[in-house]
Amino acid sequence: MDRRRLQFFVALCEELHFHRAAARCHITQPALSQQLRALEEELQVQLVHRNKRRVSLTRAGETFLSEARKILRQMEHAALLARQTDRGEIGQLSVGVTAPALYIVFPEIMHRFRMELPNFGVNVHVMTTSEQEEGLRSGAIDVGIFHPPLDDQSLSSRLFARMRFNVVLSDRNPLAARTSLRLEDLSRERFIIFPRVIGPKLYDEILTLCQQAGFSPELILEASPAQSIIALAAADFGIGLIASSLQQFDRPGAVYRPLEGPGPTLTLGVAYQSDDTSPAIRTFLDVAVAIGEQVQ
Structure with a gap:
């Protein structure tokens, strides 16, 4: 008609x-x-x-x-x-995000993204970096927030945030009396750490830095997400290393101390298909970079 x-x-x-x-x-x-x-x-x-x-x-x-x-x-x-x-003002965006990033930068990224593109729907998938690579190749996700490096060099990526780690420990631990700590101060402590599959490079970096400080850490528990590490540390099961921005989680019995000297850093990046130049991807990337500058 x-x-x-x-x-x-x-x-x-x-x-x-x-x-x-x-x-x-x-x-x-x-x-x-x-x-x-x-x-x-x-x-x-x-x-x-x-x-x-x-x-x-x-x-x-x-x-x-x-x-x-x-x-x-x-x-x-x-x-x-x-x-x-x-014009890229409306549609659906499928986002992969690692468990640590979900609690560090992701909420603010999503808030800013929705302010920029209020008519865009977002589907969120908690995925490891390797799962995100597969999701990007298959089209299951459009963009991912990952921990470098990427194995698939055909994907485009941009690093946008680097954060130092703090020590989280029980307020009953004698080390809680100090205002800051170094890795060598933790040589006799039991470590609560995230599973290696979440961030193999970061996991290995922590072990290497401990060895360079003169000890091999006693890994008693693997826990994820960060709130679990904080809860176990508060219960004095051991000490944990978490990104500095995560000390926003106020847990009774848990205290945070900055880690001075050589220490691990949490790096985050945005990954996407190299040929995807859609306005939504560009907006997501711009927002992530802006947020990353605030948390470093």
Whole structure:
């Protein structure tokens, strides 16, 4: 059904006068009469009564007018959605995020992203870095917040945040009396650490730095997410190393002390398909970089 014919019909119904309706539609009166007849032939019903003095709707015309207005509104809405999608203002974004990043930067990134693109839906998947790589290759996710390095060099990525680690320990631990700690101070402590699969490079870096400090850490527990490490440390099961920004979690019995000297750093990056230049990806990347500058 021709959209312009619907518009001509609605204009005639609202004006109830061929000359005024034709002027409103910027066409001649004969052209308007021709379009109306074509619409009636298409529908196989008479829509208006015509005489020299006035135009009135038939009962079929009254029913059709209501539906024609709905159709025109729906068509305009569909056109608007298409334009917004083309400009990257609306759509769906599937995001992969590692468990540590979920509690460090992700909430603020999502808040800013939704402010920039309020009509965008977001699906969130908690995934390891290797799972994100597979998800990006398969199309299961559009973008990921990962811990470097990436094994798949065909993916594009940008590092956006580096954070030092703090020590979390029980307030009953004698080390809690100190204002700061060094790795060598932890040589006799039992370590609570995240599973290696979450961040193999960071896991190995922690062990290497401990060895360089003169000891091999006693790894008694693997725990994730960070809240679990904090809870276990508060219960004096051992000590944990967590990103400095995570000390926002106030847990009774847990204290945080900065780690001075050589220590591990948590690095975060954004990964995406190299050929994906959509506005949503660019916006997500810009937001992540801006947030990363605030947490470093």
